Amino acid sequence: xxxxxxxxxLTNFVLIPAMTYGSQLALGALGVTLVYGILRxxxxxxxxxxxxxxxxxxxxxxxxxxxxxSLHPLPTALIAIPxxxxxxxxxxxxxxxxxxxFYRAQKAKPVIVVMVSLGVMFIxxxxxxxxxxxxxxxxxxxxxxxxxxxxxxxxxxxxEGLAFKTTQGLTIxxxxxxxxxxxxxxxxxxxxxxxxxxxxxxxxxxxxGINPERVVMVTWLIVAALVTIAGTLYGLDKSYKPFTYxxxxxxxxxxxxxxxxxxxxxxxxxxxxxxxxxxxxxxxxKKVVTYALPEGLAPSSLLQFMATEYKFAxxxxxxxxxxxIKPTGxxxxxxx
Amino acid sequence: MTQSMKTILLFALxxxxxxxxxxxxxxxxxxxxxxxxxxxxxxxxxVNLQWGIAGxxxxxxxGFVALGGLAVVLTxxxxxxxxxxxxGLRAWFAILLAICTVAGSAMMYKRTRKGxxxxxxxxxxxxxxxxxxxxxxxxxxxxxxxxTGFLGGLGLPVVMAWPMGGLLAAGAxxxxxxxxxxxxxxxxxxxxxxISEIIIAIIKNEDWLSRGVKNVTGLPRPVPYEVDLQNxxxxxxxxxxxxxxxxxxxxxxxxxxxxxxxxxxxxxxxVLAQLALNSPWGRMMRAIRxxxxxSRAMGKDVTFRHLQVFILGSAICGIAGAMMTTLDxxxxxxxxxxxxxxxxxxxxxxxxxxxxxFGSILGGFIIWFLWVQVEQIGxxxxxxxxxxxxxxxxxxxxxLDSVAHMRLLTxxxxxxxxxxxxxxxxxxxx
Numbered sequence: 123x124x125x126x127x128x129x130x131x132l133t134n135f136v137l138i139p140a141m142t143y144g145s146q147l148a149l150g151a152l153g154v155t156l157v158y159g160i161l162r163x164x165x166x167x168x169x170x171x172x173x174x175x176x177x178x179x180x181x182x183x184x185x186x187x188x189x190x191x192s193l194h195p196l197p198t199a200l201i202a203i204p205x206x207x208x209x210x211x212x213x214x215x216x217x218x219x220x221x222x223x224f225y226r227a228q229k230a231k232p233v234i235v236v237m238v239s240l241g242v243m244f245i246x247x248x249x250x251x252x253x254x255x256x257x258x259x260x261x262x263x264x265x266x267x268x269x270x271x272x273x274x275x276x277x278x279x280x281x282e283g284l285a286f287k288t289t290q291g292l293t294i295x296x297x298x299x300x301x302x303x304x305x306x307x308x309x310x311x312x313x314x315x316x317x318x319x320x321x322x323x324x325x326x327x328x329x330x331g332i333n334p335e336r337v338v339m340v341t342w343l344i345v346a347a348l349v350t351i352a353g354t355l356y357g358l359d360k361s362y363k364p365f366t367y368x369x370x371x372x373x374x375x376x377x378x379x380x381x382x383x384x385x386x387x388x389x390x391x392x393x394x395x396x397x398x399x400x401x402x403x404x405x406x407x408k409k410v411v412t413y414a415l416p417e418g419l420a421p422s423s424l425l426q427f428m429a430t431e432y433k434f435a436x437x438x439x440x441x442x443x444x445x446x447i448k449p450t451g452x453x454x455x456x457x458x
Numbered sequence: 459m460t461q462s463m464k465t466i467l468l469f470a471l472x473x474x475x476x477x478x479x480x481x482x483x484x485x486x487x488x489x490x491x492x493x494x495x496x497x498x499x500x501x502x503x504x505v506n507l508q509w510g511i512a513g514x515x516x517x518x519x520x521g522f523v524a525l526g527g528l529a530v531v532l533t534x535x536x537x538x539x540x541x542x543x544x545x546g547l548r549a550w551f552a553i554l555l556a557i558c559t560v561a562g563s564a565m566m567y568k569r570t571r572k573g574x575x576x577x578x579x580x581x582x583x584x585x586x587x588x589x590x591x592x593x594x595x596x597x598x599x600x601x602x603x604x605x606t607g608f609l610g611g612l613g614l615p616v617v618m619a620w621p622m623g624g625l626l627a628a629g630a631x632x633x634x635x636x637x638x639x640x641x642x643x644x645x646x647x648x649x650x651x652x653i654s655e656i657i658i659a660i661i662k663n664e665d666w667l668s669r670g671v672k673n674v675t676g677l678p679r680p681v682p683y684e685v686d687l688q689n690x691x692x693x694x695x696x697x698x699x700x701x702x703x704x705x706x707x708x709x710x711x712x713x714x715x716x717x718x719x720x721x722x723x724x725x726x727x728x729v730l731a732q733l734a735l736n737s738p739w740g741r742m743m744r745a746i747r748x749x750x751x752x753s754r755a756m757g758k759d760v761t762f763r764h765l766q767v768f769i770l771g772s773a774i775c776g777i778a779g780a781m782m783t784t785l786d787x788x789x790x791x792x793x794x795x796x797x798x799x800x801x802x803x804x805x806x807x808x809x810x811x812x813x814x815x816f817g818s819i820l821g822g823f824i825i826w827f828l829w830v831q832v833e834q835i836g837x838x839x840x841x842x843x844x845x846x847x848x849x850x851x852x853x854x855x856x857x858l859d860s861v862a863h864m865r866l867l868t869x870x871x872x873x874x875x876x877x878x879x880x881x882x883x884x885x886x887x888x
Contacts, residue, residue, distance in 0.1 A: 164644040166517075221874060233515055233643045237808070238877055240517075240801055244870025247797065251863035368796070372655060375648045423592075427584070431663045438652035442637050445649070447573075449641055 128413035130282040134271075135409070140394075140401040142290040142359055145297035148393030149352035150370060151377035152304065152386055153345045159321035159384040160341040161222070163235040168349065168374060170246035173367035174213060175350030176357045177254045179206030180261045187263065195265030195288070199354055206354065211346035217242055218342055226338070243368075250364050258363045264288065282413075289359040300351055301390060304344070308386065313340055321384060369434070373400070376437040380444045382451025391452055396437045404430045465816050465885055472823045479827075483834070486706075489713035491830050496720035497782045499822030502806040503724075503731055503815060504774030510813035510887065511735060512767040513747035515647045518634070520799035521654030522772045524791070525630055526623030526779020528661055528668055531789050533619035534678045535611035541601045541666075545594030546609050549666055552591035559583025598666040608669045616678045620723070620780045627776025628769045630657065635765040654800065661791045674789040681715035684708040716785055723781065724819070727774060731815045743767060744813075775803075797866060802829065805873045811883025820885060825869070832865045840864075 150172065157165045165171075182202035192198050221242060225235050268291050271283025308314040313336075320327040320337045328334060353367060360366075377396045381388025407425035415421075428435065444451060476495075480488030501519065508514040563579045566572075599607050630653065638649035661668045668674070687693045687708035697707030734740050746753040746760050754760050783789050802825065810821020840861045847854040876883065 164647065166647075221878075224878060233513075234877070234881075236515065236644060236647060237804070238874065240804065241870045241873035241877060244797070244801065244866050244873065246870075248863050248865075248867030248870060252860045252867065255860060256863070369655065372648070372652050376652075379645070379648065429663055431659050432656070434652065434659060435656045438649075438656055441652065442649070445641060445645060446637060449645075 124281075124413045127280055127282045128410050130274075130280055130284050131410045131413060134282065134284045136401055136405055138286060138290055140398045142293045143401065144394035144397030145293050146352050146356045146359070146393075147370075147373055147377045147397050148390040149297055149300060149348050149355070150374040151381065151389035151393045152301075153348040153352070154374055154378040155381070155384055155386060155389040156341055156345055156348075158378070160317060160337060161226070161235075163232045163239065164375070164383075166236060166239045166371065167243040167246055169368045169371035170243050170250065170364070171210065171214065171345075172349045172353035172356075172370065173250045173362075173364045174246050175206055175210040175346065176353035176362050176367070177250050177364075178209040179203055179350060179354045180254065180259055180357070180362060182206055183261045193264065196292070197262055197264045197288070197358055199261055199358055200292075203351060203354055207347045207350045210350045211343050213246075214342045214346045215339065218338065226334075247364065247368065256364055258361050259357075260361055262289065262358050287359070289355070293355045293359055296351060296355060300348070304348075304386070307344075313337075317341065372434055373397075373437040376441040379441060380451055382453040385451070385453040388451055388453030395452075396440060399440055400433045400436045403427045403436045404433050461885070461888065465820075468820055468884060469816075472820065472827070475827055476823075479831075485710060486713070487830075489710065489717060491827055493713060493716050493720060493785055494782070494830075495823040495826045496717065496724050497778050497785065498803070498806060498826045499819040500720075500724055500727060500778035500781070501775050501803045502810065502818035502822040503727055504771045504778065505803050505807045506771075506810075506812060506815060506818035507731060507734075507774065508768055508771035509807060510811075510818070511740065511743050511747065512764060512771075513643075514639075514764060514768055514771075515643050516650045516768065516771065517647045517796075517800055517804070518650030518652075518654035518657075519775050519803050520794050520796050521650070521657035522627040522630065522775035523779030523782065523799050524654075524657055524661055524794045525626045526620075526776040526781070527783035527789050527794075529623035529626045529776065529780050530616060530619040530677055530783040531668055531674050532611045533614050533622045534616040535674060536613045538601065538606045538608065538610035541598045541606060541609050544597035544601050546598065548590060548594035549598060549609070552587055552594065555583065555590060556587045559587065595664075595666045603672075606669075607672065608666050608674075615680070616784050617680050617719075619784065620777050623776040623780030624773040625776075627779070628773040631769045631772030632765070635768045639764045639768060640761045651796075651800075654796065658791065658794050661794075668789070668791065671792055673791070675787075677784065677787050677789065679787060680719060680784065681712050684712055687711060720781060720785075723777070727777075728815060728819065735815060802869065805869050807883075808873060809876050809883055811885040811887065813887030814883070814885045817883050817885035817887075821883065824884075825872075828868070828872075829865060832868050833862070836861045836864045 150168070153171075154165060154168055157163070157168070179199055179202045182205040183197075183199045186192070186198050186201055191201065193200055221238060222235070225238060265288050267285060268288055269284060269286040271285040274284040275281070306314075308318055316327065316332045317337050317340060319330070320332055320334065324334075327337075353362075356367075356370070373396050374393075377392035378389050379392070380395055381390065381392030405426065408421055408423070411425055412420040476488050476492055479491060501523065504522075505516065505519060508516050559580060560583075563576045563583070566579060567576045598609060601607060634649055634653050638646045662670050664670065665672065684705075685708075688704045693708070693711075694704045697704055700707065702710070742753070742758060743763060745756075746758060746763055750760055803822075806821035806825045807818050808821070809825055810819070811817025837858070840858055844854045844857050
């Protein structure tokens with residue numbers, strides 16, 4: 123029995139990766155939930171918007187790298203994020219002006235707008251691949267680790283190492299800052315309050331003189347910032363590939379629905395629920411259990427519930443269970 | 459212009475396009491477009507049944523198409539006796555156990571409403587399932603992994619795989635429909651999107667069943683092989699009678715064989731779909747689509763009707779998927795991309811005119827034609843556009859490289875334009 127090593131292994135292989143992934147999902151799900159709350163449709167182009175935002179960040183990163191600007195030991199991409207957000211925001215405002223506004227004015231059925239978002243998804247997808255290609259790109263530079271596994275072992279004398287990557291630390295810190303800023307904005311500022319009012323009751327909000335077009339514009343701006351940050355963090359932490367971002371759509375939607383569509387707190391909770399379940403179900407628990415159990419009881423199998431390739435199945439199953447038992451999600455979203 | 463005039467004219471246009479391709483780019487390409495166009499038209503009919511007639515939003519078409527492909531493998535490939543004796547029965551028994559566990563826990567939840575009991579049943583069932591399954595799967599995959607490594611199929615004629623594909627897809631649709639129908643429309647979309655990704659993940663990873671990413675090649679064909687035809691003196695002679703050499707004639711013969719079979723299937727499904735559309739059942743479905751509340755008030759069981767039409771539409775997609783895999787002669791799980799097999803079919807239905815079966819077929823042909831031709835013509839246009847740029851410049855090379863991605867953009871633009879300016883499609887519902 124060796125609880126300390128078990129704990130370290132658990133932190134290293136489950137807790138830290140799940141925290142990181144959960145933060146990325148939470149930021150993504152916040153975007154979905156905001157669009158749903160204000161514009162009242164499920165945005166299927168969300169994953170590809172993320173890919174687009176990340177792509178613009180990558181291009182600015184390369185630009186800065188070639189100019190010799192760097193933030194060492196932090197990745198250069200951090201300086202590029204604001205520029206990436208600006209480009210993405212322009213694209214989204216343009217899309218809203220050309221595409222979505224027409225359907226808003228018509229008060230089209232949500233399912234029609236969802237279909238329109240499929241068309242937008244095609245276009246973003248094509249744009250992203252057209253500009254940067256469909257291949258994997260790595261744009262991480264700077265110091266790779268905050269804590270190396272070897273250093274940790276030397277420091278503590280434990281058998282298990284604890285590695286903490288810069289990107290993981292960055293992801294968690296950035297997510298916390300972004301979430302605090304977003305909640306401050308939604309709860310304290312005039313614009314944020316008008317957004318919440320608009321989401322709660324559109325007619326009443328209109329009667330109180332809230333300008334809907336302004337609310338929508340601010341929403342797209344916030345969503346652009348959220349997706350670009352989430353996408354960049356995901357790309358730094360793992361790697362950037364347009365198709366992976368499209369596939370993120372499922373866990374992100376699952377997170378938003380599990381938390382309750384339209385509820386920002388729910389989106390964050392949902393992100394972590396999905397991330398922790400995915401990691402826990404696809405992780406081979408043999409190592410942790412071997413440490414935690416008395417000698418001689420060590421398991422012979424890997425104790426992996428599902429192969430890593432089935433991680434989508436995990437988010438899907440959680441989604442189905444929530445839909446069956448509590449369709450409004452944990453935090454009472456607006457969808458029925 | 460009356461609607462039927464328009465229908466005839468637009469289909470004549472499709473014929474002109476395909477025949478024109480035959481004259482300008484060779485009869486082989488024209489037949490390739492025609493054959494996949496027929497398959498696409500069947501898929502579009504399936505989606506139209508769900509969306510156009512019942513208003514169900516299914517974005518998991520890819521999953522049902524892939525299940526059709528899997529059905530071809532499971533039905534028509536020769537069984538592998540060594541693999542079966544290594545653990546075939548045990549593996550299928552494990553699957554049976556899994557199904558029983560899920561079904562049992564669902565029933566238990568209905569009876570007792572105790573979440574922890576269901577979780578316990580699922581956990582125990584899962585452990586037993588893995589205990590039964592893992593050794594069997596390992597043994598099967600160890601049997602000659604380079605050439606088989608899977609159980610093989612039933613060794614039946616490949617045409618039998620088409621209805622089998624429909625059945626498999628219908629089964630999957632029943633499971634999804636039971637869980638996601640009756641909730642709001644966005645949820646069905648997300649559920650189907652999820653299930654299609656899971657189906658692909660299963661096909662890619664369960665090597666004992668489908669050979670996974672090792673692909674299954676050399677699937678049996680319902681038509682003769684080109685080589686056999688070329689070695690057949692009688693065939694060579696009659697080809698020479700048409701003034702064709704044996705190689706070209708044999709390839710045309712095979713493709714036309716497929717075209718005839720696919721046309722027959724398309725016609726059968728079209729006739730059935732038209733009959734359904736104009737029957738009292740079809741009127742009821744459209745009534746439900748247009749106003750669920752009033753249909754419910756009239757005593758219609760909306761959820762059951764939705765389930766019914768969802769299963770039917772998915773089965774049609776499964777049949778089309780089986781036909782497509784038969785046409786390719788190989789099963790490549792990695793080739794299933796949602797943009798190509800889900801969203802492109804949607805573009806076909808919307809552009810053709812949702813709610814109109816002829817519209818879906820028309821959309822299937824036109825969009826498929828564009829999809830192929832944009833790939834053919836795109837590079838030529840790009841070479842023309844970039845001809846002003848300096849030879850060997852990075853921008854020029856990049857633009858020429860990325861032209862392949864133009865078709866996604868084109869499809870997106872077409873979809874948005876149609877939705878905006880002609881939301882009822884080329885051939886609107888009557």
